[in-house]
Amino acid sequence: NAGVTQTPKFRVLKTGQSMTLLCAQDMNHEYMYWYRQDPGMGLRLIHYSVGEGTTAKGEVPDGYNVSRLKKQNFLLGLESAAPSQTSVYFCASNRPGVPYEQYFGPGTRLTVT
Amino acid sequence: AQSVAQPEDQVNVAEGNPLTVKCTYSVSGNPYLFWYVQYPNRGLQFLLKYITGDNLVKGSYGFEAEFNKSQTSFHLKKPSALVSDSALYFCAVREGGGNKLTFGTGTQLKVEL
Numbered sequence: 650n651a652g653v654t655q656t657p658k659f660r661v662l663k664t665g666q667s668m669t670l671l672c673a674q675d676m677n678h679e680y681m682y683w684y685r686q687d688p689g690m691g692l693r694l695i696h697y698s699v700g701e702g703t704t705a706k707g708e709v710p711d712g713y714n715v716s717r718l719k720k721q722n723f724l725l726g727l728e729s730a731a732p733s734q735t736s737v738y739f740c741a742s743n744r745p746g747v748p749y750e751q752y753f754g755p756g757t758r759l760t761v762t
Numbered sequence: 763a764q765s766v767a768q769p770e771d772q773v774n775v776a777e778g779n780p781l782t783v784k785c786t787y788s789v790s791g792n793p794y795l796f797w798y799v800q801y802p803n804r805g806l807q808f809l810l811k812y813i814t815g816d817n818l819v820k821g822s823y824g825f826e827a828e829f830n831k832s833q834t835s836f837h838l839k840k841p842s843a844l845v846s847d848s849a850l851y852f853c854a855v856r857e858g859g860g861n862k863l864t865f866g867t868g869t870q871l872k873v874e875l
């Protein structure tokens with residue numbers, strides 16, 4: 650099993666550009682999450698999904714959109730990137746009823762100039 | 763709303779000495795508490811959990827945590843630190859009855875020879 654994978658690992662964008670981050674998991678998990686990690690702020694939840702075709706807002710959803718067309722994939726989109734979105738983005742997944750065992754991907758380091 | 767606080771940004775310990783990484787929580791109802799570890803350039807990994815039962819819970823890599831209801835604390839401990847324990851440690855609390863976790867800001871543990 651590959652677990653949770655994220656594509657790409659690194660990206661540099663100019664302000665106003667758009668991009669999509671891909672998260673894939675091969676554990677057949679129902680729940681998936683997108684977090685951002687910033688120094689001194691820990692992890693903050695952007696959006697999450699409790700199953701294929703469903704998404705919901707987390708703590709810091711503004712400026713991001715998500716889609717969960719297939720159970721194994723969770724996409725995070727930035728329509729018009731801003732320097733404030735410079736961060737490390739983590740995807741995670743877990744089984745229903747086991748909320749603490751979230752499995753994390755290796756992260757995507759995004760810089761917006 | 764549930765929250766966790768990690769009062770120390772960094773903890774320095776000599777190899778072989780005991781270590782403690784502090785976490786306090788604020789929840790309504792029974793707390794579900796967790797510790798995760800993040801090694802450099804990696805995603806977070808689950809270490810241990812407290813849901814109910816014994817106040818001392820044991821986890822991976824020789825770590826344990828002590829739940830103290832009166833002090834609303836859930837400190838992470840290890841009797842003898844290793845240089846390889848150097849990492850970023852996050853305390854987390856389950857939100858309500860769902861699957862979302864709220865993470866603390868993290869504590870950088872540095873174990874020196």
